[in-house]
Amino acid sequence: MEDKKRKVCIICAKANLEDVYAALILANGARMEGIEAELFFTFFGLDAVTKKRMDKLHTPVVGNPGLRLPGGLPFPTLLGVIPGMEAMVSFMMKKEMEKLDIPPVSEFLDMIKAAGGKIFACKLAMEMFKLKKEDLYDDLDGILTVGEFYERAEGAQIIFV
Amino acid sequence: MPKKLYAGIEVEVDDEGYLKDMSQWTPQVAEAIAEELGITLTDQHWKVINFLREKAAAGEEVTMRKLGKSGVVSIKDLYKLFPNGPLKKAAKIAGLPKPRGCV
Numbered sequence: 717m718e719d720k721k722r723k724v725c726i727i728c729a730k731a732n733l734e735d736v737y738a739a740l741i742l743a744n745g746a747r748m749e750g751i752e753a754e755l756f757f758t759f760f761g762l763d764a765v766t767k768k769r770m771d772k773l774h775t776p777v778v779g780n781p782g783l784r785l786p787g788g789l790p791f792p793t794l795l796g797v798i799p800g801m802e803a804m805v806s807f808m809m810k811k812e813m814e815k816l817d818i819p820p821v822s823e824f825l826d827m828i829k830a831a832g833g834k835i836f837a838c839k840l841a842m843e844m845f846k847l848k849k850e851d852l853y854d855d856l857d858g859i860l861t862v863g864e865f866y867e868r869a870e871g872a873q874i875i876f877v
Numbered sequence: 878m879p880k881k882l883y884a885g886i887e888v889e890v891d892d893e894g895y896l897k898d899m900s901q902w903t904p905q906v907a908e909a910i911a912e913e914l915g916i917t918l919t920d921q922h923w924k925v926i927n928f929l930r931e932k933a934a935a936g937e938e939v940t941m942r943k944l945g946k947s948g949v950v951s952i953k954d955l956y957k958l959f960p961n962g963p964l965k966k967a968a969k970i971a972g973l974p975k976p977r978g979c980v
Contacts, residue, residue, distance in 0.1 A: 741979060741980065744941070744980065745979060745980075747956075748941060748962065748963070748964055748965075749962055749965075750960070750961030750962040816980070817940040817942050817943060817980055818980055819942055819980075823942075827941060827942065827945065827952055830945070830951065830952035830953040830956075831941070831952055831953075831956055832956055
């Protein structure tokens with residue numbers, strides 16, 4: 717299995733807690749299997765590598781049919797419009813994740829880097845959101861154009877989140 | 878059930894070569910499995926192996942994060958010690974079942 721070098725390039729384009737974690741777990745899990753892994757954060761996904769936002773990601777409480785109240789009843793959309801509800805639900809979600817030893821985003825990025833994974837940000841999205849390199853995760857491996865992303869992804873499997 | 882001979886000791890293994898019974902394990906078995914995986918065990922490796930066996934005996938699941946925070950080894954070093962699938966390789970050498978954690 718180890719002879720042919722497998723590689724995955726994971727694109728994260730969303731800032732929802734669940735989407736960002738899907739990307740992070742896929743990247744870290746790939747490294748754990750000895751697969752090369754690169755993460756590319758674009759559009760709203762940039763929140764996950766923006767220092768002041770990365771550990772404050774939320775899960776949507778409006779228009780999220782998968783969301784349940786403790787006990788299993790569907791989470792009423794109208795409850796979601798109450799101020800602070802999204803923050804509270806996201807906090808509870810993070811607490812449950814911590815119990816499973818799933819780290820906060822900043823620590824997870826550090827883990828992926830320590831595991832030999834690479835982390836990139838999208839140039840165009842940074843320009844659009846007026847983000848500078850200093851605003852982003854310190855250990856970033858670089859800022860890429862779409863062309864540069866494809867160059868790096870040659871022969872790899874690409875996963876879009 | 879497949880059996881394998883490691884360092885003159887016959888052990889039961891699963892289809893992927895993980896020991897079925899951690900009590901059949903000896904340090905000599907570990908050396909032999911490691912050799913098969915192309916790893917020469919050093920003190921650093923042994924610290925990880927012993928930690929994994931202690932946790933397994935206590936019925937605890939070990940995640941990468943837990944191992945990284947244990948003070949036994951950094952995540953970076955773990956990947957160097959057991960290249961290409963550190964937790965799985967370390968578990969195999971430690972005579973433990975294949976780890977099924979996602980983090």
